[in-house]
Amino acid sequence: MTGQVRTVDGRVAGRRGQATRQKLLDCLSEMLSSSPYRDVKVIDVARKAGTSPATFYQYFPDVEGAVLEIAEQMATEGAQLTSLVEGRTWVGKSGWSAAEELVDGFLEFWRRNDAILRVVDLGAAEGDKRFYKIRMKILNSVTNSLTESVKELQAKGKVDKDVSPAAMAGSLVAMLAAVASHQKGFQTWGVKQAELKPNLALLVHLGITGKKPTR
Amino acid sequence: MTGQVRTVDGRVAGRRGQATRQKLLDCLSEMLSSSPYRDVKVIDVARKAGTSPATFYQYFPDVEGAVLEIAEQMATEGAQLTSLVEGRTWVGKSGWSAAEELVDGFLEFWRRNDAILRVVDLGAAEGDKRFYKIRMKILNSVTNSLTESVKELQAKGKVDKDVSPAAMAGSLVAMLAAVASHQKGFQTWGVKQAELKPNLALLVHLGITGKKPTR
DNA sequence: ACTTGTCCTGTCATGCCGTCAGCTTACCGA
DNA sequence: TCGGTAAGCTGACGGCATGACAGGACAAGT
Numbered sequence: 001m002t003g004q005v006r007t008v009d010g011r012v013a014g015r016r017g018q019a020t021r022q023k024l025l026d027c028l029s030e031m032l033s034s035s036p037y038r039d040v041k042v043i044d045v046a047r048k049a050g051t052s053p054a055t056f057y058q059y060f061p062d063v064e065g066a067v068l069e070i071a072e073q074m075a076t077e078g079a080q081l082t083s084l085v086e087g088r089t090w091v092g093k094s095g096w097s098a099a100e101e102l103v104d105g106f107l108e109f110w111r112r113n114d115a116i117l118r119v120v121d122l123g124a125a126e127g128d129k130r131f132y133k134i135r136m137k138i139l140n141s142v143t144n145s146l147t148e149s150v151k152e153l154q155a156k157g158k159v160d161k162d163v164s165p166a167a168m169a170g171s172l173v174a175m176l177a178a179v180a181s182h183q184k185g186f187q188t189w190g191v192k193q194a195e196l197k198p199n200l201a202l203l204v205h206l207g208i209t210g211k212k213p214t215r
Numbered sequence: 216m217t218g219q220v221r222t223v224d225g226r227v228a229g230r231r232g233q234a235t236r237q238k239l240l241d242c243l244s245e246m247l248s249s250s251p252y253r254d255v256k257v258i259d260v261a262r263k264a265g266t267s268p269a270t271f272y273q274y275f276p277d278v279e280g281a282v283l284e285i286a287e288q289m290a291t292e293g294a295q296l297t298s299l300v301e302g303r304t305w306v307g308k309s310g311w312s313a314a315e316e317l318v319d320g321f322l323e324f325w326r327r328n329d330a331i332l333r334v335v336d337l338g339a340a341e342g343d344k345r346f347y348k349i350r351m352k353i354l355n356s357v358t359n360s361l362t363e364s365v366k367e368l369q370a371k372g373k374v375d376k377d378v379s380p381a382a383m384a385g386s387l388v389a390m391l392a393a394v395a396s397h398q399k400g401f402q403t404w405g406v407k408q409a410e411l412k413p414n415l416a417l418l419v420h421l422g423i424t425g426k427k428p429t430r
Numbered sequence: 431a432c433t434t435g436t437c438c439t440g441t442c443a444t445g446c447c448g449t450c451a452g453c454t455t456a457c458c459g460a
Numbered sequence: 461t462c463g464g465t466a467a468g469c470t471g472a473c474g475g476c477a478t479g480a481c482a483g484g485a486c487a488a489g490t
Binding site (some may be wrong): 037038063064072114121122123125127128132136150160164166170171172174175177178179181182184185186189190191195196198199200202203214 | 404
Binding site (some may be wrong): 014016041042044053054060061062 | 464476477478479480481487
């Protein structure tokens with residue numbers, strides 16, 4: 001599955017090469033957390049990694065290309081987000097804890113990867129299909145599971161027929177992603193994490209089941 | 216209130232100056248819609264405006280500075296979003312139409328200004344206070360009104376006490392903003408606008424009132 | 431030691447950035 | 461009508477990032 005890592009000019013990267021390549025990715029990752037995306041320059045990344053710009057261009061076509069690489073790695077890890085929803089039941093008290101844990105896990109994942117996710121979000125919003133695909137890869141793992149949950153509840157007659165499972169799941173996931181990427185903003189605005197999370201969980205529960213949770 | 220427009224080196228801008236300044240802003244705006252933020256160069260904007268880069272730097276410190284200007288203009292227009300919520304009642308059928316019209320107006324505003332809003336979102340997420348303030352200026356007009364609505368319903372005992380009005384309003388607004396900026400994404404994913412809007416309205420209604428709407 | 435293929439960097443042409451001095455244009459009062 | 465003054469614009473320049481290449485350093489096998 002994982003085709004060999006290749007340089008831009010087609011050579012196969014060996015042990016040493018892969019190491020520097022990874023070091024460049026790590027340094028880029030750090031830079032993205034500490035300075036605005038627009039100001040991240042190849043030369044800075046290279047300096048930070050103790051190498052030269054030419055080396056960078058041996059492994060990546062440009063900054064964007066390297067970012068895509070990081071994002072891809074993250075997306076692979078992010079697939080495990082599915083576990084936050086799959087095999088969960090949405091009735092009674094366990095429904096409430098399902099919502100709570102989904103919110104928790106989501107915010108946590110976003111906080112851990114906020115720098116890259118910011119850039120992915122931008123790329124997707126700008127219409128770049130490559131970024132859009134990655135964003136989907138991450139969100140789909142959760143969205144699809146949620147969609148299934150809604151469909152099941154609908155089948156049992158517990159949720160109105162005129163609810164579109166996909167739209168509902170998508171909206172909720174978009175909400176979680178948005179709130180997560182502006183967590184600091186909420187704090188500045190006077191809303192504490194402690195009151196934010198239950199509210200998100202409440203909204204998720206309301207959206208999926210259509211009913212208030214029993215806590 | 217509106218202090219005279221000034222150039223970077225302190226001169227007062229006259230008629231002609233303000234015209235070119237505005238032309239530069241318009242061209243920048245266009246560029247933002249057609250190419251990724253990272254690739255927007257001063258020289259391109261200047262060329263498009265039929266002037267030289269030096270002129271650009273007479274009116275703006277850099278690209279970011281000019282973007283802030285555009286965003287500020289948009290934020291002023293955006294203040295009218297308040298009217299989507301203020302003076303609305305959330306009971307019965309009018310509650311449902313309130314939710315519908317809020318969603319409609321919000322998505323429409325976002326679609327009209329998506330290019331700049333993308334950049335503002337990025338800047339805010341990156342922690343830039345200037346962008347964050349602008350984002351707040353736009354969203355607060357809606358968020359504050361919604362917060363009030365929830366507080367009122369709470370006072371009447373129609374909404375649980377343990378709901379934090381600010382957190383709820385903020386989350387809903389964040390959701391609307393997120394969905395709006397990825398409208399195209401939803402379509403690609405197979406969710407149509409027609410089913411997206413009612414779902415968002417439903418979520419808004421559920422969040423504010425805690426109850427299903429009567430349509 | 432020699433060969434082979436990987437890995438890195440010095441160097442260079444190109445192009446954008448951001449600034450300045452200086453030229454042109456518009457306005458205004460005498 | 462005629463300067464005088466401030467606004468408005470640009471050519472030109474040093475500085476830096478980009479991206480390509482050729483050649484040197486290095487490790488591993490023979």
